Amino acid sequence: MKKEYINIAIVGEAGQGIGTFTRIFSNVFLNAGYHVYSYRNFTTRVKGGINWGNLTLSNERLGHVGDDLDILISMKDGFEDEFKSKLKPKGIIIRDGEEEGFRDGVLTLPLTRLAKGTGSIRNINSVILGAIMGLFNLELAMAHKKMLKEFSAKGIEIYDENLKALQLGHKYTIDKEYIKVFNTVNTRDRILVSGCNGIVLAAVGSGCQLLYTKPLPITIEFMDQFREFTREFPIITDSCESDRSALYKSLGSNYAGVKSMVVTTSTGFQKLYDALSFAGMAELPVVLTTIQFPGPSVGLPTKTSQSDLLSIIFSGNDDFPRVIYSPANHDECYSLTIKAFEVSHNYNIPVIILLDHYLAKSYSDIELFDVDEVRRPRDHFTRKQLGKVKEYSTYKNTKDGVSPRLYPGSTKFPVIVNSYEHDELGMISDCPENRIKMHEKRNRKADAVLNEYLPPEFYGKEKFKTLFVAWGSTIEPVKTVVDILNSKKGKVGALLFSQVYPLNPKKIKKYFKRTKFIVDVETNYSGQFASLLREVGSFEVDAVINRYDGLPITAEYILEKFNKLEKK
Amino acid sequence: MDQNIIFQPDWCTNCANHPLLSLFREIIGESTQQISDYVFVSGIGHSAKIPFYLNTNVFNTPSGQAISAAAGIKLANHNLKVIIITGDGDVMCNGLSPLLHSIRRNLDINLIMVNNLIQANSKGYPSPSTPVEQISECMECISYEPLSIVKLGLASGCTYIARGVIYDREMLKDLINRAISHKGFSIVEVIAPCEQHIKFEKLQELKEKLFVIDDDISEPLNILKAYEVLRDPDRVPIGLFHREIKKTHHARFKFLNEGSLYELKISRKQLRQYLADNRQG
Numbered sequence: 001m002k003k004e005y006i007n008i009a010i011v012g013e014a015g016q017g018i019g020t021f022t023r024i025f026s027n028v029f030l031n032a033g034y035h036v037y038s039y040r041n042f043t044t045r046v047k048g049g050i051n052w053g054n055l056t057l058s059n060e061r062l063g064h065v066g067d068d069l070d071i072l073i074s075m076k077d078g079f080e081d082e083f084k085s086k087l088k089p090k091g092i093i094i095r096d097g098e099e100e101g102f103r104d105g106v107l108t109l110p111l112t113r114l115a116k117g118t119g120s121i122r123n124i125n126s127v128i129l130g131a132i133m134g135l136f137n138l139e140l141a142m143a144h145k146k147m148l149k150e151f152s153a154k155g156i157e158i159y160d161e162n163l164k165a166l167q168l169g170h171k172y173t174i175d176k177e178y179i180k181v182f183n184t185v186n187t188r189d190r191i192l193v194s195g196c197n198g199i200v201l202a203a204v205g206s207g208c209q210l211l212y213t214k215p216l217p218i219t220i221e222f223m224d225q226f227r228e229f230t231r232e233f234p235i236i237t238d239s240c241e242s243d244r245s246a247l248y249k250s251l252g253s254n255y256a257g258v259k260s261m262v263v264t265t266s267t268g269f270q271k272l273y274d275a276l277s278f279a280g281m282a283e284l285p286v287v288l289t290t291i292q293f294p295g296p297s298v299g300l301p302t303k304t305s306q307s308d309l310l311s312i313i314f315s316g317n318d319d320f321p322r323v324i325y326s327p328a329n330h331d332e333c334y335s336l337t338i339k340a341f342e343v344s345h346n347y348n349i350p351v352i353i354l355l356d357h358y359l360a361k362s363y364s365d366i367e368l369f370d371v372d373e374v375r376r377p378r379d380h381f382t383r384k385q386l387g388k389v390k391e392y393s394t395y396k397n398t399k400d401g402v403s404p405r406l407y408p409g410s411t412k413f414p415v416i417v418n419s420y421e422h423d424e425l426g427m428i429s430d431c432p433e434n435r436i437k438m439h440e441k442r443n444r445k446a447d448a449v450l451n452e453y454l455p456p457e458f459y460g461k462e463k464f465k466t467l468f469v470a471w472g473s474t475i476e477p478v479k480t481v482v483d484i485l486n487s488k489k490g491k492v493g494a495l496l497f498s499q500v501y502p503l504n505p506k507k508i509k510k511y512f513k514r515t516k517f518i519v520d521v522e523t524n525y526s527g528q529f530a531s532l533l534r535e536v537g538s539f540e541v542d543a544v545i546n547r548y549d550g551l552p553i554t555a556e557y558i559l560e561k562f563n564k565l566e567k568k
Numbered sequence: 569m570d571q572n573i574i575f576q577p578d579w580c581t582n583c584a585n586h587p588l589l590s591l592f593r594e595i596i597g598e599s600t601q602q603i604s605d606y607v608f609v610s611g612i613g614h615s616a617k618i619p620f621y622l623n624t625n626v627f628n629t630p631s632g633q634a635i636s637a638a639a640g641i642k643l644a645n646h647n648l649k650v651i652i653i654t655g656d657g658d659v660m661c662n663g664l665s666p667l668l669h670s671i672r673r674n675l676d677i678n679l680i681m682v683n684n685l686i687q688a689n690s691k692g693y694p695s696p697s698t699p700v701e702q703i704s705e706c707m708e709c710i711s712y713e714p715l716s717i718v719k720l721g722l723a724s725g726c727t728y729i730a731r732g733v734i735y736d737r738e739m740l741k742d743l744i745n746r747a748i749s750h751k752g753f754s755i756v757e758v759i760a761p762c763e764q765h766i767k768f769e770k771l772q773e774l775k776e777k778l779f780v781i782d783d784d785i786s787e788p789l790n791i792l793k794a795y796e797v798l799r800d801p802d803r804v805p806i807g808l809f810h811r812e813i814k815k816t817h818h819a820r821f822k823f824l825n826e827g828s829l830y831e832l833k834i835s836r837k838q839l840r841q842y843l844a845d846n847r848q849g
Contacts, residue, residue, distance in 0.1 A: 209829050234823055234834065248666075256641045274630050416626045
C-alpha cells in the first residue's frame with residue numbers, strides 16, 4: 001500500500017479555539033480510520049496575534065508533522081498569507097467570506113454567519129470541522145461521541161449548538177469532491193496520545209503513585225492526566241511550589257517505598273541541580289521528565305528546542321552515574337518511561353526522560369498496549385526475604401555497586417540516608433580509604449547499567465555514503481528524509497539515538513569509519529550532540545543541520561538545508 | 569574500627585546537643601511507638617547530626633531541604649512518625665520556602681529547630697535568628713530584625729507552636745512529647761545557645777530575659793495574646809504559644825483511611841479494566 005498523507009494547517013487568532021479544534025479533529029479522524037499527527041503552536045498571549053495548528057492524516061503510522069500543505073484553513077482573513085508559500089500546487093485554501101464558492105483553489109464559506117446562526121461565533125470551529133468532514137466524505141455521527149465529551153461540561157445547549165454548526169459546515173462540502181482523498185484503514189486498536197499521555201500511562205502502569213511537579217502551562221497536562229486516575233486508584237498528584245522541593249519530595253517518597261515521578265522544564269531543571277546531586281550521593285532512584293524549550297533563561301517558553309542536552313548530562317557536583325533517554329516519538333514516550341522506572345529502581349540511579357515541547361504536546365496514535373505486559377520494578381527484598389534479614393547496611397559495598405534498598409519501618413533495621421560522604425552503614429565519614437571505596441562504588445554502577453544500554457538504531461542503506469545522526473524528536477523527520485533520498489537513488493543511512501547518555505563508543509565506531517559524509521541534525525545552536533560524540537569517542541561530524549527558531553524541525557526543512565550542503 | 573568514621577558525637581564537651589541527644593533517646597524509649605517507625609530528617613549543621621545517634625531511620629539532606637524531603641516521606645507512608653531535627657541556620661536560610669508551604673498544608677510532621685543563636689558551623693557568624701547586637705561580633709552581618717520562627721509560625725497558621733530552652737529539661741520534654749502526638753505541623757524551637765562561640769556574659773543576659781507564658785495563651789481564640797507576649801524585645805517568652813486542630817494534609821485523601829500509599833498498590837486488573845473503558849480515540 002502506497003503511503004498517502006494530507007497536511008492541514010488551521011490559522012487564526014489566539015483565543016479562537018485552535019487547541020480545542022485540533023484535539024477534537026484528531027479524535028474524530030482517528031475514529032474514522034486515519035492515522036493522525038497534530039501539533040498546535042502555543043503563544044504566551046491569551047488573545048490576539050497569530051496562532052496555528054498543524055494536522056497530518058495518513059493511511060500509515062505517522063512520526064512527525066509535515067510542512068507542505070494540502071489544505072490551509074484561515075479563520076481570519078489575511079492570516080493565511082504567511083502560510084501560502086507552503087501550499088502545494090494542488091492545495092486548497094478554505095476561508096471565511098460571503099461570496100460562497102470554489103474558485104482558483106480557494107473555497108469560500110460563510111463560516112462566521114453560519115456560526116452566529118447557531119448561537120455564537122465561538123461555534124465556528126464546529127462549522128469548520130463539519131466542512132472538513134464533508135471534504136473527506138465522513139458521516140457526521142463519527143464526531144458525536146467526542147463532541148459530547150468535549151462540550152457536555154459546558155451544558156447541553158452548547159453541545160446542541162455545536163452539533164448544528166457541524167451539520168451546517170458539512171452541507172457545503174459533502175459530495176463536492178473538492179479534494180482527492182484516500183482509503184481509510186483499521187485504527188480500532190489505536191489510541192490518541194500526546195507525549196504527556198504516553199509518559200503518564202507508562203508511569204501508572206509501572207506502579208507510580210505520586211507525581212510531583214510545579215504547575216506550568218507545559219506541565220499541567222501531566223497533572224490533568226495523572227489526576228484522572230485519582231478517582232479509581234491510590235494515586236496522588238502533588239502540586240509543588242518549586243521544582244526543587246518537587247524532587248526532594250520525590251526522593252523522600254522513593255525512600256519510604258512509594259514510586260514517584262517528577263516533571264520539570266528547562267528552567268525548572270536548573271533549580272533542582274542540588275537535589276539531583278543529593279540523589280547521586282543518597283543513591284535513591286529518580287525518574288525525572290524534562291521538557292526543553294529555547295533559552296537561555298525564560299527564552300521562548302511556549303516553543304520547542306533540544307537545547308539542554310549538555311547542561312543536563314553534566315549537571316550536579318562531582319561524578320555520579322545517570323541515564324538519559326530521548327524518546328523519538330509517542331510510542332517511545334511510553335516504552336522508555338517503563339524502562340526508566342525499571343532502570344532507576346533496579347540500579348538506584350537518576351534516569352532522565354528528555355523531551356522537547358513539541359513531542360510533549362503533539363498528538364499521534366499509538367498501538368493500545370497491554371497493561372499486564374508492563375514490567376514493574378521489583379522491591380529489592382521480597383516479603384520472604386524481609387523476615388530473614390539479620391543485619392543491614394544502606395550502602396553495602398557490592399560487586400556491581402548496587403546496594404539493596406530496604407524501606408524504613410519494613411524491618412527493625414535502621415535505614416540511613418546521608419548527603420555527607422558516609423560509610424556502608426550511612427554514618428558520616430571523611431576517612432580517605434572509605435571515600436575511595438564509596439566513590440568508586442557509586443560510579444561502578446555506570447558499568448552495571450551498561451547491561452541496559454539501548455544502542456542507536458541504524459536506518460537506511462547498509463552501504464551508505466551519507467550518514468545522518470539524530471536524537472529525540474529529530475529522529476522521525478530524519479527517517480522520512482532518508483526514505484526520500486534513497487527513493488531517488490541516494491545511498492543514505494541514519495544513526496538514531498533514543499538513549500543519549502551514557503553512550504557506548506564501541507557500538508558507534510563502525511558507522512563513523514565507513515562513511516564519507518556525516519550530518520548531525522538537532523534543534524540547538526551549537527550542535528550539542530555533535531560535541532558529545534566528540535567527547536565520547538572523538539567522533540567527528542562533517543556538518544550540522546540545526547534549527548533554533550523555536551519551531552519544530554520538519555523533513556522539508558532538513559531536505560532544503562541538506563541540498564544546500566550538497567552543493568557546497 | 570576506623571578512627572575517622574563518626575560513630576560517637578563529635579560536638580564540644582559543653583555543647584547543648586549532648587543533653588538534647590539524651591533527651592530524645594529518653595523520649596523515643598518511653599514512647600509506645602515502635603522505634604523503627606520513626607524517620608528523623610535533618611539538614612546541615614551540628615544539631616542536624618543528632619538523628620545519627622538515635623539508632624533508627626535517618627534521612628539527611630543538603631541545606632534547607634529537610635522539610636521538603638519530610639513532606640515526601642510522610643505522604644508516601646503516613647504511618648511513619650516523621651520528625652525533623654535541625655538547626656536554625658538550616659531552616660531560616662534556605663529552608664523558609666519549604667517551611668511555609670508545609671505549614672500551610674498542615675502536614676503531620678514535627679519540626680524541632682535547635683536554635684543556638686549563631687551558625688556554629690561557620691564559627692560564630694550570625695544566623696537569621698541571631699538577636700540584634702546581642703551575640704556576634706560581626707556587626708555588619710547582623711540584620712536589624714531577627715527572624716523568629718515562632719512569629720512566622722503564628723503568621724502562617726501553624727497548628728502547634730512552642731518554644732523551650734535547654735535549661736528547663738522537664739518543660740522541654742513535655743513540649744516535645746505534645747508536639748509529637750499533635751496531629752498536624754508542629755514547631756518546637758529549642759533555645760540552646762552555643763557556649764563555644766557566645767560569651768559567658770551574653771548567655772547570662774539571655775537567661776535573665778526568659779519567662780514562662782501561661783498555657784491558656786495557646787488557645788486558638790487567644791492568638792492575639794500570643795502576638796502580644798512576643799512584642800517586647802527585652803523579654804524572651806517560652807512555653808506553648810498556639811495549638812489548634814485542623815485537617816491534616818493526608819486526611820484530605822479519603823482512600824488513605826484504608827492504609828498508606830505504601831500499603832495500597834495499583835491493581836493491574838483494575839488498571840486493565842479502566843484503560844479499556846476509557847481509551848481515547
